[in-house]
Structures are given as C-alpha cells and as structure tokens.
Amino acid sequence: MSGFGYRIIGGKAERVAIKTALSQDAELIWVHLSTNDEHAQAWLRDEAKLQDYVVDALTAVETRPRCEAFDEGALLNLRGRAQDGAPGVNGDLLASVRIWAVRGHVFSVTRKAMIAVEEVQKQVETGDVHDPGDLIAEFAASITEDLDPHVADLGDELDDCEEALDANRVFELRRKVSRVRVESIGYKRFLQPQRAALEKLAALPCDWLQDDDRLHLNAAADRAARMAEELESIRERSALMHEALTDLRAEQIDTRGLIIAVVAMVFLPLTFITGLYGMNVPLPYQHAPWMFDAITATCAAITAGVVIYFVQRHWFRL
Known part of the structure; x- marks a missing residue:
C-alpha cells in the first residue's frame, strides 16, 4: 500500500507515515492512498473506521464525478489529468480521485498518479490549507487549472488544421482532427458531471465548509462549465472539419x-x-x-x- 499522510496544526503541515497518521493530534489529518488493493481497503475499514459503503466508493474500479453527503461527511469523486498522459481504466483520458471528508479528516484515493495531487501537496506544505474545505477547494482548483490550458491547446490545434487545409495533406490532417475530437469527447464526458458535483458540494450544509471554500468551489465549477462549452465547440468544429476533409478528398x-x-x-x-x-x-x-x-x-x-x-x-x- 503506497501513499502519504499530513498533519496540519496552525497552518503548518508535517508529513507523517500512514500507519501513524490517525494517532496524531492535529486540526486536520490528510491521508492519501495511491492504490486500491486489499491492503488499502482493509486499512480504510479497520484503521480509519470508515463505513463499508464509503470504503467501496473510495476503492471502486469505475467512477464518475459525483458528490454525496453521508451523515456529517461528504464523498466527492473528481477527474483530472494523469501524470503519464496515457488513458486510464477503460480508455478514460482522465484519472480519478475519490475523497471522503469530515471535520478534521480527509481521505483521498487514486488508482493512477494525478498531476493535481502534487500541486495540492505543494499548497499544503506552504501552509495554505487549514481545514477539509481548503483541501477540497485546492483539489478542485488544481484540477481545473491543469486541464484548462490543455483544452485551449486542443482548440489551437484545430485552428492550425483549419489554416492548413490542403488536399495534399488530407490523411495527415484527418488523423490530427480525429485525435482532437476523441480527446474533446473524453474530457467533456466528465466535465459536465464534475461541474454538478462541485456545485452540489458547495451547497451542502457542512460546518467544515467555510464561505471562502464555497466561493472557490463555485469558481472551479464555473471554470469546468466553461471548459465543457469549449470542448463542445471543439467537437462540433472537428466534425465539420472532418466533413470538409472528406469532401476535399472526394473532390x-x-x-x-x-x-x-x-x-x-x-x-x-x-x-x-x-x-x-x-x-x-x-x-x-x-x-x-x-x-x-x-x-x-x-x-x-x-x-x-x-x-x-x-x-x-x-x-x-x-
């Protein structure tokens, strides 16, 4: 079982071992597991004392962005870019992070290494995180900030294809347009429910969510909505570009x-x-x-x- 833990007291973060993380006294304990094997499930159930439905949700093979409230805690699934950029489970272009948050504790699980996790670690170590709301808001902000320029690059690639429209480059352009279209569809598939999940979390009556946390979550949701709209535009433009290349080839x-x-x-x-x-x-x-x-x-x-x-x-x- 691999991962790490942090103990946060007065805004100062100290990295601790997973085995001893829950025995520490702190304002916030964050434990991140980067695997879903049986040892991780056993630790979440026996050491963290989480309910079975929470453990199953944190270690599920297939997930989609969602937010559910259970008692005084909240379960949140988000999607972000993987570190190696390769497709994940079932060909998904984005890796998933599953988060269970209650007052004083946050447990997160990933199957694939996610770029946003490292960014959140940096924010924790610099003292910008004080409570579960801050940590989740950092996750949402890091995921959207990392994905936003990549979505913009897809639009730029499509612009280059439109400018380079030439009968002698039909096969090259069709491969490029098809790749852009596939990626845009893969990203849009998760950005729409991710926006809804963030908005739902921001509206939950959790006492560990502060007003500034809710503002950051709504901002991340708005950014996800804007990216989803841009991806829809890219998808439609890709379809039109593909038709233009087909007509050009036929001509x-x-x-x-x-x-x-x-x-x-x-x-x-x-x-x-x-x-x-x-x-x-x-x-x-x-x-x-x-x-x-x-x-x-x-x-x-x-x-x-x-x-x-x-x-x-x-x-x-x-």
Whole structure:
C-alpha cells in the first residue's frame, strides 16, 4: 500500500507515515492512498473506521464525478489529468480521485498518479490549507487549472488544421482532427458531471465548509462549465472539419478520375487507328512513302480536336 499522510496544526503541515497518521493530534489529518488493493481497503475499514459503503466508493474500479453527503461527511469523486498522459481504466483520458471528508479528516484515493495531487501537496506544505474545505477547494482548483490550458491547446490545434487545409495533406490532417475530437469527447464526458458535483458540494450544509471554500468551489465549477462549452465547440468544429476533409478528398479523387478519363478519350481513337494499320492484312496505301506522315498528322488532328472539345465544354483546363 503506497501513499502519504499530513498533519496540519496552525497552518503548518508535517508529513507523517500512514500507519501513524490517525494517532496524531492535529486540526486536520490528510491521508492519501495511491492504490486500491486489499491492503488499502482493509486499512480504510479497520484503521480509519470508515463505513463499508464509503470504503467501496473510495476503492471502486469505475467512477464518475459525483458528490454525496453521508451523515456529517461528504464523498466527492473528481477527474483530472494523469501524470503519464496515457488513458486510464477503460480508455478514460482522465484519472480519478475519490475523497471522503469530515471535520478534521480527509481521505483521498487514486488508482493512477494525478498531476493535481502534487500541486495540492505543494499548497499544503506552504501552509495554505487549514481545514477539509481548503483541501477540497485546492483539489478542485488544481484540477481545473491543469486541464484548462490543455483544452485551449486542443482548440489551437484545430485552428492550425483549419489554416492548413490542403488536399495534399488530407490523411495527415484527418488523423490530427480525429485525435482532437476523441480527446474533446473524453474530457467533456466528465466535465459536465464534475461541474454538478462541485456545485452540489458547495451547497451542502457542512460546518467544515467555510464561505471562502464555497466561493472557490463555485469558481472551479464555473471554470469546468466553461471548459465543457469549449470542448463542445471543439467537437462540433472537428466534425465539420472532418466533413470538409472528406469532401476535399472526394473532390481530389473526382479530379484525378476526370484527368484519367480525358487521357483515355484522347488515346482511344489513336489506339484504334494504330491498331487498324498494324493488322497483318493488305491495306490501301500501306506501302506508300507518305502514309506514315498521313497517319501521324491524322492522329495529331484527332488529339487536338478532342482536347479542344473538352476545353470548350469546361471538362478540362489547360
């Protein structure tokens, strides 16, 4: 079982071992577990004395952002970017953190290393966290601050694709647009319920949530809503961009097919004439010294006539 613990007294944080964290006297005890194995479940149940439904929620395999109030505590699930940037359980692009908070104690659990956890640790060590409300507000703020520029980068990548729209780069652009679209859908899937979870937590009648904590939670919820709206715009733009690239590719194929058809129409009568005079049977004037020049001139005239016809019909441009 891996993780860490902090004891906070008077705004000063001291890192402590998980085994001895609950035996410490402090204004706030924060224990973070970075695994969900049986040892973690046993510790949460036997040492932390948490109820079974809380332990099950903290160690569940699949989670979605939500907030539930139980007695004097609150259970909160949030999603943030993982440290390695790789998809998590079931291909999810975001890692989850599950938090159980009561007065004086906060327990958090992650299956994958999350960038926001390190940021929250820094804030705790600098003395900015004094109670469970401050800690949860730091989690919400760190997650949104880390995710916001990444969402903006997705929009910038899509802008670059729109500026670089070219028939010769269709396959490259389609791969890039598809990746942006998949990521935007993956992020938006969790940002909408995350906004609702933060707003619900801010409205809970918990005595360990101060007014400034509620303001920070509402600010994080508003930021999550703005990112969700931006991701929806990116998703729609990606779909339109994909359709434009498909149309551009189809137009490119039609143009090439037209060129091949024109070339075939030019050489079809020429092939007939050369094939006719290539037969091993007696033909009129086949031994005449001027016959080669006559056939060559006829082929040139037919070629010019076919090309001029296509140009006048606007089927082909020189």
